[in-house]
Amino acid sequence: MAQLWGGRFTKETDKLVYNFNASIDFDKKFYRQDIEGSIAHVVMLEKQGILTNEEKDKIVKGLTGIRQDLENGVLEITDEYEDIHSFVEANLIDRIGDAGKKLHTGRSRNDQVALDMKLYTRVEVLCVDELLKELLETLLKIMEENIETYMPGFTHLQKAQPITLAHHIGAYFEMFKRDRLRLKDIYKRMNYCPLGAGALAGTTYPLDRYYTASLLGFEGPTLNSIDSVADRDYVIEFLSAMSITMMHLSRFCEEIILWNSNEYRFVEIDDSYATGSSIMPQKKNPDIAELIRGKTGRVYGALVSILTTMKGIPLAYNKDMQEDKELTFDAIDTVKGCIALFTGMISTIKFNNEVMAKSAMAGFTNATDAADYLVGKGVPFRDAHGIIGRLVLYCIEKNSSIEELSIDELKSISEVFEEDVYDKISLKTCVEKRLTVGAPGPKAMKDVIKLEKDYLENDGINMRKEIYIHER
Numbered sequence: 001m002a003q004l005w006g007g008r009f010t011k012e013t014d015k016l017v018y019n020f021n022a023s024i025d026f027d028k029k030f031y032r033q034d035i036e037g038s039i040a041h042v043v044m045l046e047k048q049g050i051l052t053n054e055e056k057d058k059i060v061k062g063l064t065g066i067r068q069d070l071e072n073g074v075l076e077i078t079d080e081y082e083d084i085h086s087f088v089e090a091n092l093i094d095r096i097g098d099a100g101k102k103l104h105t106g107r108s109r110n111d112q113v114a115l116d117m118k119l120y121t122r123v124e125v126l127c128v129d130e131l132l133k134e135l136l137e138t139l140l141k142i143m144e145e146n147i148e149t150y151m152p153g154f155t156h157l158q159k160a161q162p163i164t165l166a167h168h169i170g171a172y173f174e175m176f177k178r179d180r181l182r183l184k185d186i187y188k189r190m191n192y193c194p195l196g197a198g199a200l201a202g203t204t205y206p207l208d209r210y211y212t213a214s215l216l217g218f219e220g221p222t223l224n225s226i227d228s229v230a231d232r233d234y235v236i237e238f239l240s241a242m243s244i245t246m247m248h249l250s251r252f253c254e255e256i257i258l259w260n261s262n263e264y265r266f267v268e269i270d271d272s273y274a275t276g277s278s279i280m281p282q283k284k285n286p287d288i289a290e291l292i293r294g295k296t297g298r299v300y301g302a303l304v305s306i307l308t309t310m311k312g313i314p315l316a317y318n319k320d321m322q323e324d325k326e327l328t329f330d331a332i333d334t335v336k337g338c339i340a341l342f343t344g345m346i347s348t349i350k351f352n353n354e355v356m357a358k359s360a361m362a363g364f365t366n367a368t369d370a371a372d373y374l375v376g377k378g379v380p381f382r383d384a385h386g387i388i389g390r391l392v393l394y395c396i397e398k399n400s401s402i403e404e405l406s407i408d409e410l411k412s413i414s415e416v417f418e419e420d421v422y423d424k425i426s427l428k429t430c431v432e433k434r435l436t437v438g439a440p441g442p443k444a445m446k447d448v449i450k451l452e453k454d455y456l457e458n459d460g461i462n463m464r465k466e467i468y469i470h471e472r
């Protein structure tokens, strides 16, 4: 058991207590961030005259060596250390001797772990954003190719009005675009450096917190040392944004599962993204879509868990906060996996355009347009609504659609119908006439696609790509 404290203790820690308290099993995940934070700290300490140039060089070399050895597999993080901070410090002292004991000058594990978690989360915000961008590019491509692919639009899972595939996919484009905007916003708010806050009350050493912050690519230092060590808002915000992304993915998956069913047959999932049954030879199951839908609960769980952990914690740091890590790491890995797999699935899926168009023609999706046709001929809308209602009833009895009726049959319901009705309520016209911004009409759709292209090219998180400090 290697720990950073013990001077005031007369007994060994109970083994169960030690294991219960230790976090090395999971915080080893951010060894890189811990080392980068330490390097920035000692560089600042030297600039401020708190360490000599020689001490700084020794420490930086030692820390860099630890990182390299870990990356090359020469060194292993084992559970004889309490946490990643203890592991790095103990290894440093082993390597360089007394100078290593100065690393923790003017620092506490409280501000150190706050920094590590923030550095780790910050990179992950960027990774999730990049994955979402790739998904958006994939969706935009599908949209461009399907401006005139007709399909029914639904409300209450009942056919409502005709739309296009581009329009339907475009709805998801908006969702994932908002998800990216949320990440950008979170990134901006979280990008302040907690290091230098000490245990909770700053330190008496003349630290230059602005300098440390700039070395680590932050906007600046956090402005209250108590809040610096007690804040996990950015974790909660990130989990919340990821929960929303999962909710969006889950809805999309639910539709794909429906569309891929024998009843709909709107799409066919590519063999490479489907699975079979051990007993039923005919089966091709949408497991990936189902799993993404299923994993949504897991990400929500992480959000609710951290919200609950944080709600009763008095200021400043309390050990409860160690619970921020495992579920957050798991949620991040889950979300990244789900976005990547979904992108692969949707980019290889086959859309059955004919089936979709046929489905749009059945089910009276042009009933609203038929009513609007009568309005165009001077019938008040409420009356037109009633006439078309009766017409639909007539069609249901005859098992036909509105456009399949003869002009005489139409006239028997209302004298106002004329030959031009067939063109006016055709699928093509119904969609083409919908030209308001955001509507499915091909012209309106093209304008929107242009705006979205522009957004994809010019917007995103403005982050220095190399946010780690590398060799110096």
Ligand code: ARG
Pocket (backbone or CB within 6 Å): 023, 027, 083, 109, 110, 113, 317, 319, 321, 322, 323
């Ligand atoms: N493993 C701890 C955590 O994750 C590190 C901070 C420990 N600080 C302390 N005062 N015990 O939160």
